[in-house]
Amino acid sequence: MDPSVNANANGLARTLDGPTNPMVTPLLTDLYQFTMAYAYWKAGKHLEQAVFDLFFRKNPFGGEYTIFAGLEECIQFIANFKFKDEEIAFLRTALPATCEDDFFEYLRGIDCSDVEVHAISEGSVVFPKIPLLRVQGPIAVVQLLETPFVNLINYASLVATNAARHRFVAGKSKNLLEFGLRRAQGPDGGISASKYCYIGGFDASSNVAAGRLFGIPLRGTHSHAFVSSFMSPDEIVEKALCSSDGSVTCEDFVSLVQSWLNKIQWSNSFRGIFGETNQSELAAFTSYALAFPNNFLALVDTYDVMRSGVPNFSAVALALSDLGYKAAGIRLDSGDLAYLSIESRKFFCAIEKEFSVTGFGKMTITASNDLNEETLDALNKQGHEVDAFGIGTYLVTCYAQAALGCVFKLVEINNQPRIKLSEDVSKVSIPCKKRCYRLFGREGYPLVDIMTGENEPPPKVAERILCRHPFNESKRAYVVPQCVEELLKCYWPGSSDKKREELPPLKKIRERCIQQLSQMRPDHMRRLNPTPYKVSVSAKLYDFIHFLWLNEAPVGELQ
Amino acid sequence: MDPSVNANANGLARTLDGPTNPMVTPLLTDLYQFTMAYAYWKAGKHLEQAVFDLFFRKNPFGGEYTIFAGLEECIQFIANFKFKDEEIAFLRTALPATCEDDFFEYLRGIDCSDVEVHAISEGSVVFPKIPLLRVQGPIAVVQLLETPFVNLINYASLVATNAARHRFVAGKSKNLLEFGLRRAQGPDGGISASKYCYIGGFDASSNVAAGRLFGIPLRGTHSHAFVSSFMSPDEIVEKALCSSDGSVTCEDFVSLVQSWLNKIQWSNSFRGIFGETNQSELAAFTSYALAFPNNFLALVDTYDVMRSGVPNFSAVALALSDLGYKAAGIRLDSGDLAYLSIESRKFFCAIEKEFSVTGFGKMTITASNDLNEETLDALNKQGHEVDAFGIGTYLVTCYAQAALGCVFKLVEINNQPRIKLSEDVSKVSIPCKKRCYRLFGREGYPLVDIMTGENEPPPKVAERILCRHPFNESKRAYVVPQCVEELLKCYWPGSSDKKREELPPLKKIRERCIQQLSQMRPDHMRRLNPTPYKVSVSAKLYDFIHFLWLNEAPVGELQ
Structure with missing residues (x-):
């Protein structure tokens, strides 16, 4: 049975469209996946059942947690995995001329109907070594999926984690806007960033294409x-503005703004604080207000924030207020954001007091300009009056660490567990087709993740279980879980009769992420010296790993 | 006249297809480009002629040069710039409901037939402050291009520069392979990386999709x-291998390999060096050789390079040699690459000597595993025997600096020069529609780039010209150029009657890049403390910048 048809019958057609980016095709993979496929085919091994784990080895950004993202794109990819004739034709030219015709016939026939994918739910908080995906199926096909899966998950998880970290520092009350499209690594670096920053807890994006594709709010x-x-307000031709309620029309809004500017300048609170403001800026603000009287938000740092931008903005905002409109606020894009936001706030409060305009002091202040975790943290320590942050370059390029090292490792073939050794212990893979559980403690926090062999009995609530570090003999602990969550769910049943887990809409993924983050014990989350979350294996799996390890490693000879 | 039709008539249809990634549409931009377009339109300013410069402020990676890339994609984008009905419908929902219908009608009608783009040729060596693109046209349309242009150029130039820097350290004789797809920032992060690393001097890529799209050699x-x-050689069923010339068939290649392994093990040169090699590995190598007898390249570090991988590889390679095939080499993916490459080379040379197999000592050694500029440099200093490098993560994510800060600044509107001030002098923009020249010295090296006003006479060969630092009064020098190259060429004539510069094929861009890099004075190129290349303005432009600056900046008051 073709699982995508099955899925359609269940009314899930939307989620099983192809990947967002039409460039994600079966050719978006490394050449060696095809040379291996040929070698498997030639050896008659291509149908052997293999199990691969996709996981990462280290949390990014010096932290102790990661957000898992990219799953929906992976499932959409395999639901539509099929070679086109022209792709097969290209592969013939890319592989050695000695490759037999029958192999290309075989490629033409393959799809992912025999592949089974278990995965952690997208938007979950995840940890090193625990498989994010467990992929089972004919080895030649599963290998072809390695590169696109790792590509689709690596950056997605990295940037979602980066967004979550920015949210953590900024605090829940701030508005976080993703402004990264122009600095992202290519067009869908930008589009993916918008999607996954939203999952990680951002509120909106500047990226119109992402707004359209994913329904993300735009700013x-x-x-x-x-x-x-x-140049100057003189160039404004259409000067009339109708009041908010439609009752009156101000025939010369430009003069109204000018009169407010004079009032501010010569009022008791502001006398001598600023001189002539920049006339280009005044004209631009006035024009923008005429176009968007309900959404007047002005960038105030083109010339001088306190001597030109903020006074000009305030004059326009007060003129709008006369006509029943409420200005949306200012954006600061350079200079000392802490100082300028505080000075701007003082200015707005003084306006509120001087001219009795209720709420003017609460004007929204947005800050942008090369913000990152560190600058947000520094702003918090210094004190500031910023309500919203627009974050671009450092967020979307993951400047502090531009890659997450996800890998895809063979853990079983033909029911034989396999281990990948390495001189570096942290690079030894954990063999066997596994199940993974999250164990929760009395206070509701997750305590430890544990991997077991597939056929071991699952951990039970209120029953003591030994959790062992996979490689360090002396690190182990008994846990009595108050709640047990199985982490890997079946998102693509292949030819099995398992129920396919539904792919949730983006908003649900975002909610899951925010909920899971809020559930973590605070010491895992702090920026400075966070406590590592424990990842373990069952006693039985521990023994098996070390049996296999000894079996595979060559015995050295000291000479 | 529609310039894309004109272009088609000139037989340039290929290059004027849309951008490589179909997600690059007019909606791939920041929302504020549309709010500004509306405000311009509402103020009746939308058709005003504006000139914008696209440039960067600082060379990346601590170097003193940058490779310009991404131009072809920009031109393909504007050649096809047109809103679809469903895009207009989305914009209606994304903008405030108060926006007038006529504006959307206006959007529906726009294209880039009135936009003129001058640019430096793709693949050129470029420097800060010099415009890479000069874009002229109706302000509302040109603003819509800002985000996609910056997006398409930022990462392209960054990763091409990174590739060029890796090539510089590796040296001309090494094979450089881009292996980054799985770690790239999203699917077309991977595809763009393959394209632009090739331009920057890499020889091949692992990315099959990029091979197909751009004709890049695949490895x-x-x-x-x-x-x-x-598991073991026992599982190999099909054991026959025909000799290279077709004259004989070896019925049991597996036994032939085993006999070679025994010969090596007990030969004078190798006795006692290694014991039983890993049987999984031996089976895998033998199978791979049976599939690709002409292209046998083996990854030798799965268990132990010197005690298993290299002996197993050598046995298979010698068996192939018996049948007239020449093995392609080994790949090392972990451990001390300098040491292991040297030890492997010794092993191969000893095989050549012991068994008189000519050329065996010259076996190609490829190294991979988290390589970057620093590790290549360290390998060089230590000494190594690597012939080819496979580079992924650090190359394609530009880990050392994940973004290039390209900006797009208004320099003229309605023939009025505009300047963007900033408290940070390095952020002040250079006003005016400009021409840019590269002046070459007696020895053929580029000496200095100079910007002039559009109508100034161009610098002349053998004629002295004063080159001034744009902001530092005391930095200036007379130059007598031996050769003058105008940098900005017309790549999109818009409604002008200028000749459209042809977009060269990828190989030509790569050749240009390699040629330009080789032409630079060595002290600009070195990794440690490179000499900054000089970027200047004419005396006339200098005076005008400072006149405008004084005009725009508010006068402070000390209290």
């Missing part, structure tokens, strides 16, 4: 170029 | 999973 105002494209 | 062999998917 944006204007740039410095907009400000400097104006 | 790849097998993974550790391939090795551990085998």
